[in-house]
Amino acid sequence: MDPKEIEDIEVYLLLEALRLRHGYDFRQYAPASLRRRIIQCLNRCEYTCISEIIPNLLYDDLQLTRLISELSIHVTEMFRDPGTFAVMRQKIFPMVAANLPVNIWHAGCSTGEEVYSLAILLHEAELLPRCRIYATDINPQAIEVARSGIYPLGRMRQYSANYLKAGGSGSLSDHYQVVHDAAHMDPHLRDNILFSTHNLATDSVFAETHLILCRNVLIYFDNQLRDRVLRLFLDSLSPGGILCLGNAEGLRGSALQEQFQFMMESYNLYAKI
Numbered sequence: 185m186d187p188k189e190i191e192d193i194e195v196y197l198l199l200e201a202l203r204l205r206h207g208y209d210f211r212q213y214a215p216a217s218l219r220r221r222i223i224q225c226l227n228r229c230e231y232t233c234i235s236e237i238i239p240n241l242l243y244d245d246l247q248l249t250r251l252i253s254e255l256s257i258h259v260t261e262m263f264r265d266p267g268t269f270a271v272m273r274q275k276i277f278p279m280v281a282a283n284l285p286v287n288i289w290h291a292g293c294s295t296g297e298e299v300y301s302l303a304i305l306l307h308e309a310e311l312l313p314r315c316r317i318y319a320t321d322i323n324p325q326a327i328e329v330a331r332s333g334i335y336p337l338g339r340m341r342q343y344s345a346n347y348l349k350a351g352g353s354g355s356l357s358d359h360y361q362v363v364h365d366a367a368h369m370d371p372h373l374r375d376n377i378l379f380s381t382h383n384l385a386t387d388s389v390f391a392e393t394h395l396i397l398c399r400n401v402l403i404y405f406d407n408q409l410r411d412r413v414l415r416l417f418l419d420s421l422s423p424g425g426i427l428c429l430g431n432a433e434g435l436r437g438s439a440l441q442e443q444f445q446f447m448m449e450s451y452n453l454y455a456k457i
């Protein structure tokens with residue numbers, strides 16, 4: 185057997201251990217990037233082969249949190265793809281504002297930078313007090329950071345530029361306090377945000393929503409898992425509710441494509457039919 189085939193067996197066993205011991209199911213993640221992340225984890229943690237991770241995973245709960253963090257890519261930024269946030273502000277907010285309250289689900293929110301971006305724009309549009317935002321991610325460590333709303337000050341210059349491109353009406357610095365070398369987001373921004381862990385691969389719908397943002401998450405899933413998640417979103421959205429996916433994502437090729445109508449193809453914005 186060549187080493188690659190042996191590695192396939194190890195990946196299979198690792199994912200089964202993760203699922204059977206802890207209930208996290210990564211079997212339907214896109215295999216190439218999953219394998220890359222497992223190998224990175226291997227190198228960082230000084231294991232010599234993938235199967236060495238398994239006993240630790242079975243007997244040491246700390247390894248679970250670590251592995252979940254390693255397996256999920258949580259790169260994000262404030263006002264990522266500012267054009268999308270500009271469209272959200274100009275076109276989508278007026279549409280969803282008719283609902284009371286406006287329920288928003290930010291799925292796969294990572295460390296929360298996008299959630300605060302949305303909250304800032306909603307605040308500037310005087311809509312935030314009428315909104316309930318459910319911000320969820322599979323990674324409990326990322327959710328802790330999101331809940332704290334504390335970010336490195338060094339990132340704020342780029343975020344300020346993004347904010348202006350997204351049509352922010354003031355200055356980003358109006359929305360955070362500087363403490364030492366960190367930006368602490370204004371606590372009132374999270375008054376109506378509920379941060380929670382939620383696994384799109386295994387958990388179910390928990391609320392009726394009018395707007396769902398799930399950006400740069402579906403790219404890591406295979407088609408079957410992507411369709412499961414789209415079904416969740418369909419079940420959660422009220423009729424006419426809006427789905428916003430990442431720039432590299434879309435509904436093309438999905439069995440659920442017919443259930444949505446394109447609103448703005450270039451921004452991957454869809455409305456539930």
Ligand SMILES: C[S@@+](CC[C@H](N)C(=O)[O-])C[C@H]1O[C@@H](n2cnc3c(N)ncnc32)[C@H](O)[C@@H]1O
Binds near residue numbers: 320383430
């Ligand atoms: C690349 S980040 C995207 C963050 C943010 N939406 C953005 O676009 O900047 C992908 C996020 O998806 C989360 N994720 C991966 N699998 C998930 C799952 N099964 N359920 C919920 N979140 C998941 C990861 O933990 C990670 O935080």
